[in-house]
Amino acid sequence: MTDGGVAKSIRPESERPAARAKLPPVAWVVLFMIAFFGVTAPGFFTVGNFLNIMLQGSVLLIMGVAATFVILTEGIDLSLGSVLTLAGVTAVLVLQGGQSVPVAVLVGILTGAACGAVTGGLITVGKLPPFIASLGMMGIAAGFALVLTRQGAIYSDVPAFIFLGEGSLGILPMPTVVAVLVFAVGWVGLYQTDFGRYIISIGGNEAGTRLSGVNTAWWKFLTYVAAGALAALGGVIMAARLGAADPIVGNGWEFDAIAATILGGTSFEKGNGTLGGTVLGVLLISILRNGLNVVGVGAMWQPALIGLVIIAAIVFDVLLKQRGVIQ
């Protein structure tokens, strides 16, 4: 039936309601938190602290970009945290083997890309649901990390490697520089290339996209490879910051990455969402962590409080949508 089509088509909606929205609710939450911590925590409004937030949020932003790409295809990758761990381990092992830093970084990233290729292959060729395939990879990558490190942290103090984590370019910490580059490349990839079009289109209607002659399996596979490589880059940076690869360092990171994506307004359905929103989601989580530290809430209580805020932010978002306040 075509009824309603005309009525709908004259409704003065923005051209892309959810994806190119004005200021998403999560932005308000971020602003509110900045104000809250600014008032309650004296040390919060300092340049040093903001650089701190950026540093702490850098790896999460890289992970968030990875998670956003996958979730935009209506997929999920639970292995991102374990891949982060494993990539840090392989990078440090290569350094310990006497190889140069670029080689170590490359091996780390390739480790993640390989994990992503296996996950993506299981999903596209093996036809496994993304949840199952990535759950399996989550265990496998975590297991390899334990085996390779013999269950203990392994160390490297190669200066060039440590620079990646501790150094800075001007005022900006290196991890932040990398994260901003990742975001920029991710943004161009998503909005300015055919790859990005296919990702969004697959999330919007996979069957229809395939019937348009798009090799959907290939592009989905590539999405998981890219996500794995990005998670690995996050792992390498993490190892560089710590000067060590810890076999459980990435535990739970997949959830933070997914949470940042969802907080940023990306939906699990229909590939609806934006990369910019994910930045806000990352900011929200990072500011909350930082603020709680500055206020003096102990590490013990932080996960519970962060969980609470995530739920509250999403309930807020859902309520606004139900009331029709936002699209």
Add this chain to the structure above:
Amino acid sequence: MVDEPLLRARQITKTFPGVLALDGVDFDLCPGEVHVLLGENGAGKSTLMKILAGAYQPDAGTITLNGHPVQMATPRQAQRLGVGIIYQEFNLVPYMNVAQNIFQGRFPHRWGLLDHATMHTESRKLLDGLNMDIDTRAKVVSLGVAQQQMVEVAKALSVHSKILIMDEPTAALTDREIEQLFATIHRLKQQGIGIIYISHRLQEVHQIGDRVTVLRDGKFIGTRQVSQVTVDELIAMMVGRTITHMFPRDYQPQGREAVRVEGLSSGTRLRGASLRVHSGEIVGLAGLVGAGRTELARAIFGADPYQQGQVWVFGQPVKAASPDKMVKLGMGLLPEDRKTQGLAMILSLSENVVLASLKRLFPRRFVDAGMEQEVVAQYIRDLRIATPSPKRLVQFLSGGTQQKVVLAKWLCTHSKIFIFDEPTRGIDVGAKAEIHGFMNELVKQGAAVLMISSDLPEILGMSDRIYVMRQGRVVAEVPREQATQERIVAYAMGHEVEP
């Protein structure tokens, strides 16, 4: 029939938004009678059936059961009044056993627990009454289609139905199973049960029916005693839809062979279908719903795999077909369901138009927004696409406009072969004529068009040649000059026609 009718429906009218599905239809059913309901796709059979089963409410008209006027607000209420229905898609729970399925929703209890013993004895009695040797403890999933159907019949009888509605009960059965079903129907008749029998197989009218009612476009055409009507008369009643507008066609000589399909088989839906389409012609593909037309189109396009058969495109055999390969070979599919198959609803008009051509337009992978706009603006002009902006999300466009967007997508890939699946379904008259005009334009410029349609005037008006499909096969090829509605329907329903 001298008996007081079990059921008497008078002047049943039902409208759906934009469609008059039933227009003052009368229908009677006597005890012990099989009353066949006949009509083309979209004639209103299903709507009438659902009204009699309480699934839809009529806008006007009366229904009386045993002389008492009734309101059947829900299927459950209809069930309580003695109307049972067996849909083509069974409503059985696969991993529950036969007895539990028969008593679904009305489980007998004893001391607050399920009374399995009673359930099984009662089910046994019902199945014995149907002369069916089915284990009541067997899981439904382990049964064949015919046996599942009998479980459905037993389920209907378990609530003491006096009226049984069967929707194409033989569609999925083998010849032997059909014989068994007919034997069961005879047994039910002897018990005084009235049966409304919907079928697409014309020969069954005489095999099993006592009376037959024909619907066409929601209108009551007539009720006849089966013994006093011939198949040809029935066909004449079913067709005769008036051709409401002129179809824009310029015919021209057949070009080179664009698509050749030989013996395509896939499961039970395609059983060795063959056809050819040439450049410069529109080939109509007629048949009833479920005949395998959409399945054939999807198989040709590589959307679904096939076990046997071969497709050639411009003389080249296609190996390992997939949509992306077929698109590269110059084929485009405009699916029946635009919303789920043709368009990404959350993307803009512009993004949808170029989706299939990104590689051609932007070989260096970077999407040039300016060039995209130019390309899309061209199609918006050429196809007269009504949109306030190329950035408008397609979900906010009307059906006809959406179809134009799908067409633009395939024009943008420079397709040479177009498969239209129900190109004008759900599209208003004006846009319909425009789409027909574009199809004519396409073949004038040398494209090959395969058009699936359930709209007989459209098939007759637009096609150079017509293929008719039935039960997964292409059973007839009719040139334009010899095509009549009667002929096509006769082939589609498996009635022999003298050439």
